[in-house]
Amino acid sequence: MNAEPQKVRLATVWLGGCSGCHMSFLDLDESLMDLSEQVELVYGPLVDAKTYPENVDLCLVEGAVTNIENLELARRIRTHTKIVVSFGDCAVTGNVTSMRNRIPVKDLLTAVYQQARAPIGPQALEVLPALLEKALPLHQAIRVDVFLPGCPPVPERISAVLDALLKGQEVELSPPLRTFG
Amino acid sequence: MSVITLTLNGELVSARTGQSLLEAIRDQGVKLPTLCHLDGLSTRGGCRLCLVEIGGSPRLLPACTTEAVEGMVVVTHNDKINHYRKLILELTFAERNHTCAVCVSNEHCELQALAAELGMDHVRYDYLDPDLGMDTSHEKFGVDHNRCILCLRCVRVCDEVEGAHTWDVRGRGILSQVITDLNRPWGESETCTECGKCVEICPTGALFDQGASVGEMKKDARFLRRILDGREKRQWQR
Numbered sequence: 001m002n003a004e005p006q007k008v009r010l011a012t013v014w015l016g017g018c019s020g021c022h023m024s025f026l027d028l029d030e031s032l033m034d035l036s037e038q039v040e041l042v043y044g045p046l047v048d049a050k051t052y053p054e055n056v057d058l059c060l061v062e063g064a065v066t067n068i069e070n071l072e073l074a075r076r077i078r079t080h081t082k083i084v085v086s087f088g089d090c091a092v093t094g095n096v097t098s099m100r101n102r103i104p105v106k107d108l109l110t111a112v113y114q115q116a117r118a119p120i121g122p123q124a125l126e127v128l129p130a131l132l133e134k135a136l137p138l139h140q141a142i143r144v145d146v147f148l149p150g151c152p153p154v155p156e157r158i159s160a161v162l163d164a165l166l167k168g169q170e171v172e173l174s175p176p177l178r179t180f181g
Numbered sequence: 182m183s184v185i186t187l188t189l190n191g192e193l194v195s196a197r198t199g200q201s202l203l204e205a206i207r208d209q210g211v212k213l214p215t216l217c218h219l220d221g222l223s224t225r226g227g228c229r230l231c232l233v234e235i236g237g238s239p240r241l242l243p244a245c246t247t248e249a250v251e252g253m254v255v256v257t258h259n260d261k262i263n264h265y266r267k268l269i270l271e272l273t274f275a276e277r278n279h280t281c282a283v284c285v286s287n288e289h290c291e292l293q294a295l296a297a298e299l300g301m302d303h304v305r306y307d308y309l310d311p312d313l314g315m316d317t318s319h320e321k322f323g324v325d326h327n328r329c330i331l332c333l334r335c336v337r338v339c340d341e342v343e344g345a346h347t348w349d350v351r352g353r354g355i356l357s358q359v360i361t362d363l364n365r366p367w368g369e370s371e372t373c374t375e376c377g378k379c380v381e382i383c384p385t386g387a388l389f390d391q392g393a394s395v396g397e398m399k400k401d402a403r404f405l406r407r408i409l410d411g412r413e414k415r416q417w418q419r
């Protein structure tokens with residue numbers, strides 16, 4: 001009996017982002033078929049696993065680290081993952097998510113949950129994970145191995161990074177593939 | 182006009198006396214990154230991207246403000262220089278707010294393009310997240326101080342080319358800010374001729390046309406050379 005070649009254990013994570021990076025990932029279209037032959041998707045918004053597993057080879061992290069829950073997950077990711085990729089501008093720079101950073105958290109929550117006519121009022125604050133004082137780029141919370149900028153990174157960028165990593169090569173994006181925005 | 186000889190990246194090259202190192206280097210077809218320099222405006226030496234290594238100097242020096250002199254030994258690219266250029270760009274990004282994704286100049290920005298070219302894929306410093314505000318009081322134009330890199334091209338073009346001197350600078354260091362007419366709202370400026378030169382030569386999304394949305398601000402700083410040639414070389418006379 002031939003042993004199946006060990007598949008790369010891939011995770012994708014959605015922290016403080018808009019999910020646009022994940023949408024762009026789905027835009028890989030038919031290359032997703034090739035990808036699925038090389039990887040086993042072990043965690044992410046597209047998978048039903050509830051806890052971030054152990055022994056992950058490769059993880060794409062979308063979004064800034066913006067609340068306590070994000071921070072805990074980021075630390076768990078780092079402990080259990082070989083290669084962590086900062087996936088998209090929110091993870092790489094804080095981007096749109098961090099535009100709140102100039103406003104003190106207290107004022108922000110008051111404006112949204114106490115003063116505005118939000119569909120959910122002050123009671124939301126009892127269950128929402130506490131916001132960090134500032135939304136942080138991922139590398140300010142944990143060590144990051146690869147940066148994949150873009151808002152969102154277009155599929156070509158995602159392919160370029162995944163191709164290199166799956167071949168065990170160093171990621172070296174060309175200038176047109178590493179702009180912010 | 183006398184000719185001098187320098188060593189540029191290990192090769193002997195000639196330059197003209199009185200030329201800046203930047204000019205001499207570019208005459209040799211070597212590409213040097215610049216942001217505050219614009220051909221046709223006076224020299225500022227503010228952005229520090231044109232740093233080069235000069236034999237005998239322990240510090241890197243900006244090529245735009247250094248005169249080319251006989252016998253100089255100049256290196257334009259090596260690990261140390263590249264390291265500092267990238268570091269300077271990272272500090273520039275960290276100092277104000279450069280959320281390219283929601284910027285009028287996205288995909289048409291000199292700062293954004295240079296960052297990609299010089300290999301900046303993230304910023305190692307804490308972002309300062311300032312709240313500097315915008316002035317959209319002018320009927321045609323607006324300024325977002327959060328995107329301003331203080332290259333002062335706007336100040337110089339307005340003074341030196343348009344002759345209006347609407348723009349100036351207040352504050353020092355990190356608190357510096359470009360202002361119009363002694364810090365009155367741009368829309369109330371009595372000196373602004375609405376020529377738009379400042380907007381056109383601003384390398385970032387700091388100066389923009391009213392109504393421009395994300396990615397819509399395309400600028401062409403080459404217009405300046407055309408105007409100046411027309412004036413200086415009298416190319417417009419029949």
Ligand code: SF4
Binds near residue numbers: 282284286290292385
């Ligand atoms: S000015 Fe340039 S670098 Fe700054 S946010 Fe706009 S596009 Fe990005």
Ligand code: SF4
Binds near residue numbers: 343345348372373376
């Ligand atoms: S529009 Fe013209 S006159 Fe007005 S500030 Fe800009 S360069 Fe100066």
Ligand code: SF4
Binds near residue numbers: 330331333336
């Ligand atoms: S407004 Fe634009 S041209 Fe003026 S100093 Fe700022 S970045 Fe430079």
Ligand code: FES
Binds near residue numbers: 244
């Ligand atoms: S171009 Fe020389 S310092 Fe800016």
